[in-house]
Amino acid sequence: MPKPDIEKRSGIPAEIRADETGVKVSGYAAVFNQEADIGGYFREVILPGAFRKALGSNDVPFLINHAGLPLARTRSGTLKLTEDSHGLKIETELDASDPDVQRIVPKMKRGDLDKMSFAFRATVQRWDDTQDPPLRTVEEVELFDVSVVTDPAYDGTSIALRSLDEARKEGRRQHNAAAFARRKAEAEARFRNII
Structure with a gap:
C-alpha cells in the first residue's frame, strides 16, 4: 500500500511491441x-x-498499476529511464518467459493495459494560488516507480487536496512573516526619524 503522501499521475499511452525475443x-x-x-x-x-536528481539516485521499478513484483528496474539495468526535452522516457524489454509478463501481454496487445504512470513526491514546487484552480509547478521530484496502468484517471485526489492545503498554509506563513518584517522595518524607520 502506498504511503499517504505519494502521488500518482497517469494517462499517457505506451508503445508496446511483442516479438520472439x-x-x-x-x-x-x-x-x-x-x-x-x-x-x-x-x-x-x-x-x-x-x-534529473531522482534518476541519478533512486532505484526505480517498473510495475503494473503501481503494485506487485517488478517487471523491470533501473538497478538491474532492465529498465532505462531518461529525461529528454519532452519528458520522462521509459524503455524496457520484458522477459517473455516471465509468468507475470505472459499474463499481461494479451492485455497490452489489446490495449486494455496501455497507459504509463509514475508515482512520486514533489520535493521542490511552486504554487500560484491567485488562479482558480491554483497552479502547482513541480520543479523536482522523488520518483518511486513507473507503471503500466489500466485506469488513466488521477487517483491521488485526496493527496492532491492535502498538498494544496499545505501549500496554502505555507503561503499564509510566508505572507505573515513578510508582513511582520515590513511592519518591523517601518517601525524602525519611524523610530530613527524621531531620534
Whole structure:
C-alpha cells in the first residue's frame, strides 16, 4: 500500500511491441510543460529537469498499476529511464518467459493495459494560488516507480487536496512573516526619524 503522501499521475499511452525475443515497452511516464487538471483541486505543470536528481539516485521499478513484483528496474539495468526535452522516457524489454509478463501481454496487445504512470513526491514546487484552480509547478521530484496502468484517471485526489492545503498554509506563513518584517522595518524607520 502506498504511503499517504505519494502521488500518482497517469494517462499517457505506451508503445508496446511483442516479438520472439520479448515484449518491448516504451513511452513517456511524464510530459513536461503540459498543464494537467488534478481532480479539480488544482492544475499542475512538471518542468524539464524535475526527474534529473531522482534518476541519478533512486532505484526505480517498473510495475503494473503501481503494485506487485517488478517487471523491470533501473538497478538491474532492465529498465532505462531518461529525461529528454519532452519528458520522462521509459524503455524496457520484458522477459517473455516471465509468468507475470505472459499474463499481461494479451492485455497490452489489446490495449486494455496501455497507459504509463509514475508515482512520486514533489520535493521542490511552486504554487500560484491567485488562479482558480491554483497552479502547482513541480520543479523536482522523488520518483518511486513507473507503471503500466489500466485506469488513466488521477487517483491521488485526496493527496492532491492535502498538498494544496499545505501549500496554502505555507503561503499564509510566508505572507505573515513578510508582513511582520515590513511592519518591523517601518517601525524602525519611524523610530530613527524621531531620534
